Amino acid sequence: MLKKIRRALLEKRDNPYLNLEETPLYEKHEDLLEVLFAEQLTAVSGHFVFCEDEMQFIENLMDFTEEKNWRKIYCWEPKLQEVLSKFEFPFYSTDTDFMKAEVGITLCDSLIARNGSVLLTNGSGAGRRLSIYPHNHLVVAYTSQLVLDIKDGFKILKDKYGTLLPTMICNVTGPSRTADIEKTLVLGAHGPKELIVFLIED
Numbered sequence: 001m002l003k004k005i006r007r008a009l010l011e012k013r014d015n016p017y018l019n020l021e022e023t024p025l026y027e028k029h030e031d032l033l034e035v036l037f038a039e040q041l042t043a044v045s046g047h048f049v050f051c052e053d054e055m056q057f058i059e060n061l062m063d064f065t066e067e068k069n070w071r072k073i074y075c076w077e078p079k080l081q082e083v084l085s086k087f088e089f090p091f092y093s094t095d096t097d098f099m100k101a102e103v104g105i106t107l108c109d110s111l112i113a114r115n116g117s118v119l120l121t122n123g124s125g126a127g128r129r130l131s132i133y134p135h136n137h138l139v140v141a142y143t144s145q146l147v148l149d150i151k152d153g154f155k156i157l158k159d160k161y162g163t164l165l166p167t168m169i170c171n172v173t174g175p176s177r178t179a180d181i182e183k184t185l186v187l188g189a190h191g192p193k194e195l196i197v198f199l200i201e202d
Contacts, residue, residue, distance in 0.1 A: 033113040033146045034199065040116025044174030047196040057140065057198050058087040064196065070136070072102040077125035080107055080140055095129075104130035104192075105138045109160070110145045110153040111197070117173040118197060119153040123166035131172070137192035139172075142202040 029036060038048040051057040065073070075081055075091045084091050084105075091105070092098075106126040110119045118139050122128045131137050147153050150171065157165060175195045 029114075029148065033148060034143065036148075037111055037113040037116055037146060037197075037199075040113065041174065041195075041197060042116070044116055045195075046116060046174045047194070049196065049198045051198055051200045054083050054200060055087065057200050058084075058089055060198065061089065061138070064138075068136075070102050072097065072100050072134075073105065074098065074101050074103065074130060074134065075105040076127065076130055077107050080105060083140075098129070098133070101134040103136045103138060104132075104134040105140065106131050108139050108141050108145065110147050110156045111141050111199070112148075112150050112153050112171070113146055114149050115173055117150070117171050118195075119150075119157070120168075120170045120172060121157065121161075121166035122168040123161060128168055131170070132192070135192055136194045136196070137172075137175075139195070139197045140200065141197060142200050144202050146199070 034050065038050070041048050049057075049060050051060060064070070073091045074095075075084055075093065076095075081091070081093060092101075104126070106120070107124055108118045108120050109124075111117070112119060118141070120126075120131055131139075145156070147156065153171075157169065172195065175193050
C-alpha cells in the first residue's frame with residue numbers, strides 16, 4: 001500500500017483541481033449594459049421597455065394600460081408621482097381599495113445587468129407591499145442606475161444609506177414563479193405574475 005502511494009506521489013501528473021481563486025466567476029462583458037439587461041430580463045419572462053425620456057415612458061405606459069385594460073394603478077413614491085402627474089396619468093396615491101390593486105408602479109435602487117435583476121428596498125416610498133401584492137409590477141429606472149454585477153448594486157446601497165441599510169433588500173429576477181407541484185412552472189404564485197421594467201435614459 002505504502003509503495004503504491006509513494007509511486008503515485010513521484011509520478012508527475014496534471015493537477016485535476018481548478019485554481020478557483022484566480023478563475024473569474026463570469027466571462028468579461030464588453031457589450032452595452034442595456035442590451036445585457038434586456039436579454040437577461042427577457043430570458044426570465046420579464047418585459048423590457050427602453051424610453052428616450054419621461055414622455056416616451058408615459059406613452060408606453062398608456063399603451064400597456066389600454067392593451068391590458070388596467071384601472072387600479074397604484075404609485076406611492078413622490079418622485080414618480082410627480083412624473084405621472086406632470087403628464088396627467090391617473091393613479092392611486094393612497095392605499096384606498098388596495099385589495100383590488102391591479103398594478104404597482106415603483107422606482108428601484110439599481111438594475112443588475114448580469115442577471116436581469118431589479119434591486120429594491122423598503123427605503124423608498126413604495127415600502128414593502130407595492131412591489132409584491134398587485135399582480136403586475138412596473139419598475140421605472142434610469143440608465144444611471146444600471147450596473148453590471150450585484151456587488152455594484154450593493155455599493156450604490158452603501159453610498160445611499162451608509163450604515164443605516166433598509167430592513168428589506170430584495171433582488172427581483174423576473175415575475176414570481178414556482179415549480180414545486182409536479183415540476184410545472186407557474187408564474188405569479190407568490191407575487192406579481194408580470195414584471196415590466198421601463199428604462200429611461202438620463
